[in-house]
Amino acid sequence: MSEQSEQNPAEQDPAEQLSSASKPQRRRIPILVLLPVIIFAALAALFLFQLTMGNDPSKIPSVLIGRPAPDASLPAVEGLAPEGVQLEGFSKADMIGKVSIVNVFASWCGPCRREHPLLEELAKQDGFQMIGINYKDKPENARRFLGSLGNPYDRVGSDPNGRAAIDWGVYGIPETFIVDATGTIRYKYIGPLSPTSYRDEFLPQLEVILQTPNGPQSN
Template sequence: MAEAAERPRSRLIFILPGLVFLVLAGLFAVQLFSGRNPAELPSVLINKPVPTFSLAPLEGLVADGKPVPGFSNEDLKGSITVVNVWASWCGPCRQEHPLLVDLAKDPSIRVVGINQRDNPDNARRFLGALGNPYAAVGVDPNGRASIDWGVYGVPETFIVGPDGTIRHKHIGPLTPENFGAFKEKLRTVAAK
Protein backbone atom coordinates (compact mmCIF):
# COMPACT_ATOMS: atom_id res chain seq x y z
CA MET A 1 0.00 0.00 0.00
CA ALA A 2 2.79 2.41 0.89
CA GLU A 3 4.44 1.61 -2.43
CA ALA A 4 1.29 2.64 -4.34
CA ALA A 5 1.21 6.01 -2.52
CA GLU A 6 4.87 6.62 -3.37
CA ARG A 7 4.33 6.17 -7.12
CA PRO A 8 2.14 9.30 -7.68
CA ARG A 9 4.47 11.35 -5.50
CA SER A 10 7.57 10.27 -7.44
CA ARG A 11 5.78 11.08 -10.73
CA LEU A 12 4.93 14.51 -9.37
CA ILE A 13 8.61 15.14 -8.59
CA PHE A 14 9.45 14.52 -12.26
CA ILE A 15 6.43 16.34 -13.74
CA LEU A 16 6.41 19.47 -11.57
CA PRO A 17 9.74 20.96 -12.81
CA GLY A 18 8.59 20.42 -16.39
CA LEU A 19 5.31 22.21 -15.72
CA VAL A 20 7.11 25.13 -14.04
CA PHE A 21 9.45 25.36 -17.03
CA LEU A 22 6.55 25.38 -19.50
CA VAL A 23 4.71 28.11 -17.57
CA LEU A 24 7.84 30.30 -17.42
CA ALA A 25 8.62 29.68 -21.10
CA GLY A 26 5.05 30.68 -21.94
CA LEU A 27 5.36 33.93 -19.96
CA PHE A 28 8.66 34.78 -21.68
CA ALA A 29 7.15 34.05 -25.10
CA VAL A 30 4.15 36.28 -24.41
CA GLN A 31 6.45 39.16 -23.41
CA LEU A 32 8.80 38.56 -26.34
CA PHE A 33 6.09 38.51 -28.97
CA SER A 34 3.75 41.08 -27.43
CA GLY A 35 5.08 43.81 -29.70
CA ARG A 36 6.07 46.01 -26.75
CA ASN A 37 9.30 47.93 -27.09
CA PRO A 38 11.58 47.15 -24.12
CA ALA A 39 13.08 50.65 -24.46
CA GLU A 40 9.67 52.06 -23.53
CA LEU A 41 9.33 50.86 -19.98
CA PRO A 42 6.41 52.52 -18.28
CA SER A 43 7.37 55.30 -15.90
CA VAL A 44 5.27 56.47 -13.00
CA LEU A 45 6.70 59.94 -13.62
CA ILE A 46 5.02 60.48 -17.00
CA ASN A 47 2.60 63.42 -16.79
CA LYS A 48 3.94 64.27 -13.32
CA PRO A 49 6.08 67.27 -12.34
CA VAL A 50 9.82 66.71 -12.52
CA PRO A 51 11.35 65.67 -9.20
CA THR A 52 12.69 68.39 -6.93
CA PHE A 53 16.46 68.66 -7.41
CA SER A 54 19.31 71.13 -7.73
CA LEU A 55 22.54 70.16 -9.49
CA ALA A 56 25.80 72.08 -9.41
CA PRO A 57 27.45 72.96 -12.73
CA LEU A 58 30.28 70.97 -14.27
CA GLU A 59 33.12 73.18 -13.03
CA GLY A 60 35.32 74.59 -15.77
CA LEU A 61 32.85 73.94 -18.60
CA VAL A 62 32.57 77.07 -20.74
CA ALA A 63 30.46 77.95 -23.79
CA ASP A 64 30.80 81.24 -25.69
CA GLY A 65 33.24 82.48 -23.05
CA LYS A 66 30.76 81.98 -20.17
CA PRO A 67 30.48 79.17 -17.62
CA VAL A 68 27.80 76.61 -18.44
CA PRO A 69 25.38 76.63 -15.48
CA GLY A 70 24.01 73.76 -13.46
CA PHE A 71 20.23 73.57 -13.12
CA SER A 72 17.30 72.67 -10.91
CA ASN A 73 13.71 71.58 -11.38
CA GLU A 74 12.65 75.24 -11.46
CA ASP A 75 14.82 75.81 -14.55
CA LEU A 76 12.78 73.26 -16.51
CA LYS A 77 9.71 75.47 -16.75
CA GLY A 78 8.84 77.86 -19.55
CA SER A 79 10.00 75.93 -22.60
CA ILE A 80 10.18 72.41 -23.95
CA THR A 81 13.30 70.85 -22.48
CA VAL A 82 15.12 67.66 -23.38
CA VAL A 83 16.92 66.27 -20.33
CA ASN A 84 19.67 63.80 -21.24
CA VAL A 85 21.30 61.65 -18.55
CA TRP A 86 24.82 60.78 -19.71
CA ALA A 87 28.40 59.96 -18.69
CA SER A 88 31.74 60.09 -20.48
CA TRP A 89 32.37 56.40 -19.71
CA CYS A 90 29.11 55.40 -21.46
CA GLY A 91 29.69 54.06 -24.99
CA PRO A 92 26.07 54.50 -26.14
CA CYS A 93 26.21 58.11 -24.87
CA ARG A 94 29.04 58.74 -27.33
CA GLN A 95 26.99 57.18 -30.14
CA GLU A 96 23.88 59.31 -29.50
CA HIS A 97 25.80 62.55 -28.93
CA PRO A 98 25.76 63.81 -32.56
CA LEU A 99 21.95 63.57 -32.54
CA LEU A 100 21.80 65.70 -29.38
CA VAL A 101 24.14 68.24 -30.98
CA ASP A 102 21.78 68.35 -33.96
CA LEU A 103 18.71 68.65 -31.72
CA ALA A 104 20.26 71.55 -29.79
CA LYS A 105 20.31 73.62 -33.01
CA ASP A 106 16.51 73.93 -32.80
CA PRO A 107 15.87 77.23 -30.97
CA SER A 108 12.45 76.04 -29.76
CA ILE A 109 14.00 73.20 -27.73
CA ARG A 110 16.31 73.53 -24.76
CA VAL A 111 18.70 70.59 -24.22
CA VAL A 112 20.23 70.07 -20.77
CA GLY A 113 22.33 67.25 -19.39
CA ILE A 114 22.64 65.40 -16.12
CA ASN A 115 26.21 64.11 -15.89
CA GLN A 116 25.87 60.97 -13.79
CA ARG A 117 28.63 59.42 -11.66
CA ASP A 118 31.42 60.77 -13.80
CA ASN A 119 34.90 62.17 -13.42
CA PRO A 120 34.62 65.94 -14.10
CA ASP A 121 37.82 66.04 -16.18
CA ASN A 122 36.60 63.17 -18.35
CA ALA A 123 33.18 64.82 -18.76
CA ARG A 124 34.79 68.10 -19.91
CA ARG A 125 37.06 66.22 -22.34
CA PHE A 126 34.05 64.30 -23.70
CA LEU A 127 32.14 67.53 -24.42
CA GLY A 128 35.29 69.23 -25.72
CA ALA A 129 35.89 66.45 -28.23
CA LEU A 130 32.30 65.85 -29.35
CA GLY A 131 30.72 69.28 -28.87
CA ASN A 132 28.45 70.57 -26.13
CA PRO A 133 24.74 70.44 -26.97
CA TYR A 134 23.72 71.36 -23.42
CA ALA A 135 22.46 74.79 -22.34
CA ALA A 136 23.10 73.59 -18.77
CA VAL A 137 24.94 70.61 -17.28
CA GLY A 138 24.17 69.43 -13.77
CA VAL A 139 26.59 67.12 -12.02
CA ASP A 140 25.05 64.12 -10.23
CA PRO A 141 28.14 62.57 -8.60
CA ASN A 142 26.34 59.91 -6.56
CA GLY A 143 23.39 59.31 -8.90
CA ARG A 144 20.78 60.50 -6.37
CA ALA A 145 19.02 62.92 -8.74
CA SER A 146 19.03 60.29 -11.49
CA ILE A 147 17.36 57.81 -9.16
CA ASP A 148 14.68 60.40 -8.40
CA TRP A 149 14.09 60.68 -12.15
CA GLY A 150 13.65 56.89 -12.33
CA VAL A 151 16.82 56.35 -14.36
CA TYR A 152 17.83 52.70 -14.76
CA GLY A 153 21.09 53.41 -16.59
CA VAL A 154 22.72 55.82 -18.98
CA PRO A 155 21.78 57.10 -21.42
CA GLU A 156 18.18 58.03 -20.78
CA THR A 157 16.43 61.04 -22.25
CA PHE A 158 13.31 62.84 -21.08
CA ILE A 159 11.02 65.38 -22.70
CA VAL A 160 9.75 67.97 -20.22
CA GLY A 161 6.85 70.22 -21.17
CA PRO A 162 6.85 73.99 -20.58
CA ASP A 163 4.85 73.41 -17.39
CA GLY A 164 7.70 71.34 -15.88
CA THR A 165 5.90 68.02 -16.41
CA ILE A 166 7.67 64.92 -17.72
CA ARG A 167 5.97 64.03 -21.02
CA HIS A 168 8.18 61.23 -22.35
CA LYS A 169 11.00 58.96 -21.23
CA HIS A 170 13.36 57.28 -23.70
CA ILE A 171 15.52 54.49 -22.31
CA GLY A 172 18.79 53.76 -24.08
CA PRO A 173 20.58 55.74 -26.75
CA LEU A 174 18.91 57.89 -29.34
CA THR A 175 19.81 56.38 -32.71
CA PRO A 176 19.15 57.31 -36.33
CA GLU A 177 16.50 54.55 -36.29
CA ASN A 178 14.53 55.92 -33.32
CA PHE A 179 15.34 59.63 -33.60
CA GLY A 180 12.40 60.35 -35.92
CA ALA A 181 9.95 58.88 -33.39
CA PHE A 182 11.62 60.90 -30.61
CA LYS A 183 11.26 64.12 -32.62
CA GLU A 184 7.61 63.23 -33.25
CA LYS A 185 7.12 63.02 -29.46
CA LEU A 186 8.69 66.50 -29.24
CA ARG A 187 6.24 67.81 -31.85
CA THR A 188 3.35 66.29 -29.91
CA VAL A 189 4.46 68.05 -26.72
CA ALA A 190 4.90 71.33 -28.62
CA ALA A 191 1.37 71.06 -30.04
CA LYS A 192 -0.22 70.82 -26.57
Protein backbone atom coordinates in the same frame (compact mmCIF):
# COMPACT_ATOMS: atom_id res chain seq x y z
CA MET B 1 -10.35 47.50 48.15
CA SER B 2 -6.57 47.29 47.87
CA GLU B 3 -4.59 49.74 45.70
CA GLN B 4 -1.85 48.59 43.36
CA SER B 5 1.16 50.83 43.59
CA GLU B 6 3.69 51.29 40.79
CA GLN B 7 7.27 50.42 41.59
CA ASN B 8 9.40 53.48 42.28
CA PRO B 9 12.28 53.70 39.76
CA ALA B 10 14.60 54.27 42.69
CA GLU B 11 13.50 50.96 44.17
CA GLN B 12 13.93 49.02 40.90
CA ASP B 13 16.35 46.12 40.96
CA PRO B 14 19.80 47.42 39.81
CA ALA B 15 20.08 44.44 37.47
CA GLU B 16 16.80 45.44 35.78
CA GLN B 17 17.99 49.05 35.47
CA LEU B 18 21.23 47.87 33.82
CA SER B 19 19.29 45.60 31.46
CA SER B 20 16.96 48.43 30.42
CA ALA B 21 19.82 50.86 29.90
CA SER B 22 21.78 48.39 27.80
CA LYS B 23 18.93 47.73 25.34
CA PRO B 24 19.78 49.34 21.98
CA GLN B 25 17.36 52.02 20.83
CA ARG B 26 15.93 51.29 17.42
CA ARG B 27 16.22 54.20 15.02
CA ARG B 28 13.29 54.67 12.73
CA ILE B 29 14.11 55.70 9.17
CA PRO B 30 11.49 58.07 7.71
CA ILE B 31 9.68 56.51 4.76
CA LEU B 32 10.34 59.63 2.64
CA VAL B 33 14.07 58.94 2.89
CA LEU B 34 13.59 55.43 1.54
CA LEU B 35 11.02 56.34 -1.12
CA PRO B 36 13.51 57.15 -3.94
CA VAL B 37 15.35 53.88 -3.29
CA ILE B 38 12.07 51.94 -3.33
CA ILE B 39 11.04 53.55 -6.63
CA PHE B 40 14.44 52.82 -8.15
CA ALA B 41 14.30 49.18 -7.05
CA ALA B 42 10.82 48.79 -8.55
CA LEU B 43 11.90 50.32 -11.86
CA ALA B 44 15.03 48.18 -11.99
CA ALA B 45 12.95 45.06 -11.37
CA LEU B 46 10.58 46.04 -14.19
CA PHE B 47 13.52 46.69 -16.49
CA LEU B 48 15.05 43.27 -15.80
CA PHE B 49 11.68 41.57 -16.22
CA GLN B 50 11.18 43.18 -19.62
CA LEU B 51 14.65 42.09 -20.71
CA THR B 52 13.95 38.55 -19.53
CA MET B 53 10.74 38.53 -21.56
CA GLY B 54 12.68 39.69 -24.61
CA ASN B 55 10.96 43.09 -24.80
CA ASP B 56 12.59 46.29 -26.01
CA PRO B 57 13.58 48.23 -22.85
CA SER B 58 13.01 51.53 -24.66
CA LYS B 59 9.29 50.68 -24.71
CA ILE B 60 8.99 50.27 -20.94
CA PRO B 61 6.50 52.86 -19.64
CA SER B 62 7.78 55.21 -16.95
CA VAL B 63 5.80 55.73 -13.75
CA LEU B 64 6.93 59.36 -13.88
CA ILE B 65 5.11 60.20 -17.12
CA GLY B 66 2.50 62.86 -16.37
CA ARG B 67 4.11 63.73 -13.05
CA PRO B 68 6.17 66.76 -12.03
CA ALA B 69 9.89 66.62 -12.68
CA PRO B 70 11.97 66.01 -9.54
CA ASP B 71 12.40 69.07 -7.38
CA ALA B 72 16.18 68.82 -7.19
CA SER B 73 18.93 71.36 -7.73
CA LEU B 74 22.12 70.19 -9.42
CA PRO B 75 25.33 72.23 -9.38
CA ALA B 76 27.28 73.07 -12.50
CA VAL B 77 30.05 70.78 -13.71
CA GLU B 78 33.22 72.44 -12.50
CA GLY B 79 35.12 74.15 -15.27
CA LEU B 80 32.66 73.22 -18.02
CA ALA B 81 32.86 76.45 -19.99
CA PRO B 82 32.38 76.09 -23.75
CA GLU B 83 33.50 79.24 -25.54
CA GLY B 84 34.79 80.55 -22.23
CA VAL B 85 31.39 80.78 -20.51
CA GLN B 86 30.68 78.53 -17.52
CA LEU B 87 27.59 76.39 -18.11
CA GLU B 88 25.15 76.62 -15.20
CA GLY B 89 23.55 73.74 -13.37
CA PHE B 90 19.79 73.60 -13.07
CA SER B 91 16.81 73.16 -10.80
CA LYS B 92 13.14 72.48 -11.44
CA ALA B 93 12.49 76.23 -11.55
CA ASP B 94 14.67 76.45 -14.66
CA MET B 95 12.28 74.11 -16.48
CA ILE B 96 9.17 76.21 -15.88
CA GLY B 97 7.97 78.31 -18.80
CA LYS B 98 9.72 76.40 -21.58
CA VAL B 99 9.93 72.88 -22.95
CA SER B 100 13.09 71.08 -21.81
CA ILE B 101 14.88 68.02 -23.14
CA VAL B 102 16.78 66.38 -20.28
CA ASN B 103 19.51 63.91 -21.27
CA VAL B 104 21.38 61.75 -18.77
CA PHE B 105 24.93 61.00 -19.93
CA ALA B 106 28.48 60.18 -18.83
CA SER B 107 31.89 60.27 -20.48
CA TRP B 108 32.44 56.56 -19.74
CA CYS B 109 29.15 55.56 -21.42
CA GLY B 110 29.70 54.06 -24.88
CA PRO B 111 26.04 54.34 -25.97
CA CYS B 112 26.10 58.01 -24.92
CA ARG B 113 28.93 58.57 -27.35
CA ARG B 114 27.03 56.83 -30.15
CA GLU B 115 23.88 58.94 -29.75
CA HIS B 116 25.75 62.22 -29.27
CA PRO B 117 25.68 63.31 -32.94
CA LEU B 118 21.88 63.16 -32.80
CA LEU B 119 21.86 65.42 -29.73
CA GLU B 120 24.08 67.85 -31.59
CA GLU B 121 21.61 67.82 -34.49
CA LEU B 122 18.70 68.26 -32.09
CA ALA B 123 20.33 71.27 -30.45
CA LYS B 124 20.19 73.17 -33.75
CA GLN B 125 16.39 73.34 -33.49
CA ASP B 126 14.44 76.05 -31.68
CA GLY B 127 11.56 76.01 -29.21
CA PHE B 128 13.16 74.17 -26.29
CA GLN B 129 16.24 74.04 -24.10
CA MET B 130 18.71 71.17 -23.79
CA ILE B 131 19.68 70.11 -20.26
CA GLY B 132 22.28 67.50 -19.39
CA ILE B 133 22.64 65.44 -16.22
CA ASN B 134 26.26 64.31 -15.95
CA TYR B 135 25.95 60.96 -14.18
CA LYS B 136 28.65 59.60 -11.84
CA ASP B 137 31.40 61.34 -13.74
CA LYS B 138 34.52 63.35 -13.00
CA PRO B 139 34.45 67.01 -14.09
CA GLU B 140 37.64 66.69 -16.11
CA ASN B 141 36.25 63.69 -17.99
CA ALA B 142 32.96 65.45 -18.70
CA ARG B 143 34.87 68.47 -20.01
CA ARG B 144 37.00 66.26 -22.24
CA PHE B 145 33.95 64.36 -23.52
CA LEU B 146 32.01 67.48 -24.52
CA GLY B 147 35.14 69.24 -25.73
CA SER B 148 35.80 66.38 -28.12
CA LEU B 149 32.28 65.63 -29.35
CA GLY B 150 30.66 69.05 -29.01
CA ASN B 151 28.30 70.51 -26.43
CA PRO B 152 24.57 70.37 -27.25
CA TYR B 153 23.45 71.51 -23.78
CA ASP B 154 22.25 74.88 -22.50
CA ARG B 155 22.73 73.70 -18.90
CA VAL B 156 24.52 70.73 -17.35
CA GLY B 157 23.99 69.55 -13.78
CA SER B 158 26.51 67.37 -11.98
CA ASP B 159 25.20 64.16 -10.36
CA PRO B 160 28.39 62.56 -8.98
CA ASN B 161 26.67 60.10 -6.64
CA GLY B 162 23.72 59.23 -8.88
CA ARG B 163 21.05 60.45 -6.45
CA ALA B 164 19.39 62.76 -8.98
CA ALA B 165 19.24 59.92 -11.50
CA ILE B 166 17.34 57.84 -8.94
CA ASP B 167 14.87 60.70 -8.46
CA TRP B 168 14.37 60.78 -12.22
CA GLY B 169 13.77 57.02 -12.33
CA VAL B 170 16.89 56.32 -14.37
CA TYR B 171 18.18 52.74 -14.40
CA GLY B 172 20.47 52.77 -17.41
CA ILE B 173 22.11 55.57 -19.33
CA PRO B 174 21.64 57.26 -21.63
CA GLU B 175 18.04 58.22 -21.01
CA THR B 176 16.24 61.23 -22.43
CA PHE B 177 13.16 63.02 -21.09
CA ILE B 178 10.90 65.69 -22.53
CA VAL B 179 9.51 68.03 -19.88
CA ASP B 180 6.78 70.49 -20.82
CA ALA B 181 6.56 74.15 -19.83
CA THR B 182 4.67 73.32 -16.63
CA GLY B 183 7.56 71.16 -15.40
CA THR B 184 5.70 67.91 -16.11
CA ILE B 185 7.47 64.88 -17.59
CA ARG B 186 5.64 64.06 -20.81
CA TYR B 187 7.96 61.54 -22.47
CA LYS B 188 10.93 59.30 -21.73
CA TYR B 189 13.22 57.41 -24.06
CA ILE B 190 15.36 54.66 -22.55
CA GLY B 191 18.70 53.86 -24.12
CA PRO B 192 20.63 55.56 -26.91
CA LEU B 193 18.71 57.28 -29.66
CA SER B 194 19.33 55.78 -33.09
CA PRO B 195 18.69 57.56 -36.39
CA THR B 196 15.51 55.51 -36.78
CA SER B 197 14.12 56.02 -33.28
CA TYR B 198 15.11 59.68 -33.40
CA ARG B 199 13.21 60.25 -36.65
CA ASP B 200 10.21 57.95 -36.16
CA GLU B 201 9.59 58.21 -32.42
CA PHE B 202 11.44 60.97 -30.61
CA LEU B 203 10.87 63.87 -33.02
CA PRO B 204 7.11 63.19 -33.42
CA GLN B 205 6.74 63.10 -29.62
CA LEU B 206 8.68 66.35 -29.32
CA GLU B 207 6.50 68.00 -31.97
CA VAL B 208 3.31 67.09 -30.09
CA ILE B 209 4.69 68.49 -26.84
CA LEU B 210 5.88 71.68 -28.52
CA GLN B 211 2.34 72.15 -29.83
CA THR B 212 0.88 71.64 -26.34
CA PRO B 213 3.62 73.04 -24.07
CA ASN B 214 1.29 73.59 -21.13
CA GLY B 215 -0.22 70.14 -21.15
CA PRO B 216 -2.45 67.97 -23.39
CA GLN B 217 -5.56 70.00 -22.51
CA SER B 218 -4.09 73.35 -23.52
CA ASN B 219 -5.26 75.10 -26.66
